[in-house]
Amino acid sequence: MKKSPITPGSTALLVGLLVLLTSYLAMGSLERSVARRELALQAAMMLRGFQDGYQNARADLAKLPSMEEMNCRDGISDTLARLNFDNQYVRWYGIAQEGKVICRGPRVGVDLSDARFHRIDDEWFLISTESPTKASNLLLAQKRGNLLYLAMLEPLLFDFMHEVDCKACVSFEFLVSAQPNVEMESAPASGPSVIHYVVEKTRLNAQMKFTLNATQEYVDAFAFPGRVLSMTIAAAFGLVIGLSVYGNLTKYTSTAFLIEQGLKRNEFLPFYQPIIDSRDGSILGAEALVRWQPKGGNLIPPGQFIPFAEENHLIDPITDQLEEKVLDDIKQFGWQDSSRFVSINAVAEQITDTPFCANLLRRLAEKRIPAKNFSVEITERHQFPDLDRGRAALQSLVEAGIEIKLDDAGTGFGGFSYIQELPITTLKIDKMFIDTLRQEKQDPKRAVLQAIIEFAKTANLHAIAEGVETKEQVSQLSAAGVFAIQGYVYSKPMPAEEFIRWMNAR
Missing domain, CATH: 3.30.450 (Beta-Lactamase)
Known part of the structure; x- marks a missing residue:
């Protein structure tokens, strides 16, 4: 009697291969689902920004x-x-x-x-x-x-976390219903579209339709963590693996999860860009700019993770990590007996809705750092939900000796209302206005720069020029009465150790 070629061992092997194949097929569809979900989020954010x-x-x-x-x-x-x-x-x-x-x-x-x-x-x-x-x-x-x-x-802008590995992998079309219709589109993507997402909204009699298209390269950016997870559990579970992969893939490829891992590994660092008195070259202070240094990876600039951190309520622990390091660095700089300062950025919600101010005062006391060595820059990316609460919270910092600065003055929500309502003593003039000093032709934005400088003088406010890149700009700012200079004309942002070497070499 002939033995059957189908044995328990071969059956188990066949089932195992089928389970593995099923897992890979499921993973393919889940990768696309996660990528489509991210695409939908981007589309909604872009359309909402335009509608606002x-x-x-x-x-x-x-x-x-x-x-x-x-x-x-x-x-x-x-x-x-x-x-x-x-x-x-x-x-x-x-x-x-x-x-x-x-x-x-x-x-x-x-x-x-x-x-x-x-x-x-x-x-x-x-x-x-x-x-x-x-x-x-x-x-x-x-x-x-x-x-x-x-x-x-303002034009539509696409913001994608994986843009370093995924250049030109997304394109968009935008249509506003009118007579005739308005159509806008980005540059074409680098390959054929494999997924797209369409969102339509009506605002004030104008119907708007926004379409995002993504290439296979975009989908592949979400693949690796899910495939690793699939390989580890595919042999034991068949149908269940699909649901498991979906949940874990969504988690492990999200920017929020990567930020949480970075916080656990203490990967968020302050980089210091000095602020110089152009009259004598002395150091007035520095701004601490957050950078993300993943283990074994390239340095990530703030524009690629700060918006996601704010969206997922992770900006507070990043700020906490930054504060601890900045206060320790101030001691290394030896600035406690001087008027030099380090400033960090804070958004409106941190001031009014979190213990940011109380925690800062507590840390200063615990580390015995004079309050005059620390300042807070209020950014205008988000509007203060309650100016009265914001004023009260900032006033507690001012009474302790901490100076409040308005960052990127003239480019966000606050404008003159912040200056009138909040205890601000310094305006930081944004680079977009400073850049007008590099142009041979008269730029209309230069009138705004002049207005900001004159307003600062009239209101008895200090002024710091950001993004200064040439000695000619320094000269023109000096002639206008602005001597506090921050920018590449003096130095790029540096980690603490390099900043100390830079100071010692001056």
């Missing part, structure tokens, strides 16, 4: 006074300049008549001679420029008689 900008710009234009009340001198309006200073969603405001801009804020304007009008209703229009069908610049316009009140909206 559209709504805020529309509200701003509706509240503007008549042309006669605009105080427009030589084509420049202080009212429109103030809007440019306060609104992060709009790049430029202006008023046009018969296709010509007759009044504007002190920023780069637009040429309306070849503009294409897209009607939303009898009062409101969108205007695209530079291309008849694919908009390079997009403006919101309100019709008032023979005048058009204009606001240039």
Whole structure:
């Protein structure tokens, strides 16, 4: 009698191979699901940002006074300049008549001679420029008689954690329903699209449709952790493995999880960029800028992880880790008996909704660091939910001797309201304004720079210029009365050990 070739051993091997194959097939679909989920999150964030900008710009234009009340001198309006200073969603405001801009804020304007009008209703229009069908610049316009009140909206930006390993793997198309429709698109992706996500919303009579397309390279960025997990448990479980992989893959490929692991490994470090008095070259202090140094990996700049940390409520433990290291470094610098300071950044929610201020004061006392050696820079990425609570919290720091600075002055939510309501003593002038000093042609943003400097003098506020790169900029700032300089003209941001060597070599 012939023996059957099918033995218990071969059956077990076959089942094992089938389970392994099933796991890999499941993993393929789950990789795509996770990638699609990340793509959907990006699409929702990008569309929400544009909608907020559209709504805020529309509200701003509706509240503007008549042309006669605009105080427009030589084509420049202080009212429109103030809007440019306060609104992060709009790049430029202006008023046009018969296709010509007759009044504007002190920023780069637009040429309306070849503009294409897209009607939303009898009062409101969108205007695209530079291309008849694919908009390079997009403006919101309100019709008032023979005048058009204009606001240039900020462009759509894609932010992807794995962009170092995944260049040009995502493209987008954006459509606003109008007469005719407005269409915008990014540069094409580096390969064919394998997944896409579409989101549609209506805001103030304008229907908006946003589509994100991703290549296989984008999907592959989520593959490795799931495949490792699949290999370890595939032999024991068949059908169950699919659900297990899905849950763990989602967890282990998320940016939040990677940040949590980085916190456990103490991977977030302060890099110090000095602030110099240009009159004598003396060191006034330094700003501590957070960097992420994964074990065995390349240094990650803050733009690639700070937004995700804020979104997942992880910015507080990062700040705590940074504070501990900065206070220890101040002792190494030997600054306790001087007026030199180190400043760190904090967002509005940390000030009002967390024990940030109390913890900072406690750490200063425990480590016996004078409060004058520490300052806090208020960033404008998020608006203060309650200015009264913010003022009270910051006042506790001021009373202890900690100085409060306004970071990136003129580029975010706060504007003049922060200066009026909060105990701020220093304005840090953003690089976008400093860059106007490098250009041969007069840049309209230079008027904003001059206005910030004059405002600081009038309000008896200190001023620090950020992003200064050339000696010529230093000279021009000195002539304007700004002597506190931060930027590559003196030094790049450095880890503590390198910063100490740099100070000793001066």
